[in-house]
Amino acid sequence: MIIVDHVIGGAPVDHHARDLPRDAQPHLWWFTSSQGAIVLGSAQSPEVVDRAACERYELDVVARRSGGGLVLVGLDREIWLDVLLPSAHPLWVADISRASAWLGEAWRDALRDLGVVGDITVHEGPMGRNELSSLVCFAGRAPGEVFIDRSKAVGISQRRTREWVRFQCALSLRWEADVMAAAVADPSVTAERLAGLGTDLELDVSVVVDAVQWRITERLAAR
Incomplete structure (x- = not known):
């Protein structure tokens, strides 16, 4: 059985704090946030953000709790999905460099199904790093993440326990380089440097949810 939950409204802090399930079934958690947020990866210091700028942009x-860099969420900036996989599931892979490959392929296939224009690919191989990737999620290339041409469409981070892996996925609908640059404390990180890192996609959210959910459940049920 695959358990699907749609959490409408609320704040990103509550979505991230949600407890792991107590059963042993795969879960899909779709989140829609009524509040904007900049989300730090588990290893990042709060000092990397400009608090005053964040207040100005609300x-x-x-x-x-998962790794990676800063992500802007909420107010229709992204489609946010958490996929929770129990360790007993056949798609569980202990190697974190390969663990999300199947999930990225599901997102890729769904975007192709929807007729999204561009070269839609899943990043394979080692982490692709640059001078911004440790700061901003969409500046790097992690295994399993999805790209349209040179822009990241789907960022994926992982939180792992002995019993679960929680994949946190964000499809970029509106990439706001100016807001991200303002929110970062380092003044050398400008909107020009961040331009084009994420995608801008005009898609019907409900149609995307249906397409992605079908492609993911197809893979979960096949194993």
């Missing part, structure tokens, strides 16, 4: 500052 962004909560939130820390997630």
Whole structure:
């Protein structure tokens, strides 16, 4: 059985704090946030963000338990999905460099199904790093993440326990380089440097949810 939950409204801090399930079934958690936030990866210091700028842009500052860099969420900036996989499931892979490959392929296939224009690919191989990737999620290339041409469409981070892996996925609908640059404390990180890192996609959210959910459940049920 695959358990699907749609959490409408609320704040990103509450979504990230949600407890892991107590059963042993795969879960899909779709989140829609009524509050904007800039979300730090688990290893990031709160000092990397400009608190005053975040207040001006009405962004909560939130820390997630999965790794990676800063992500802007909420107010229709992204489609947010958490996929929770129990360790007994056949798709569980202990190697974190390969663990999300199947999930990225599901997102890729769904975007192709929807007729999204561009070269839609899943990043394979080692982490692709640059001078911004440790700071901003969408500046790097992690295994399993999805790209349209040179822009990241789907960022994926992982939180792992002995019993679960929680994949946190964000499809970029509106990439706001100016807001991200303002929210970062380092003044050398400008909107020009961040331009084009994420995608801008005009898609019907409900149609995307249906397409992605079908492609994911197809893979979960096949194993």
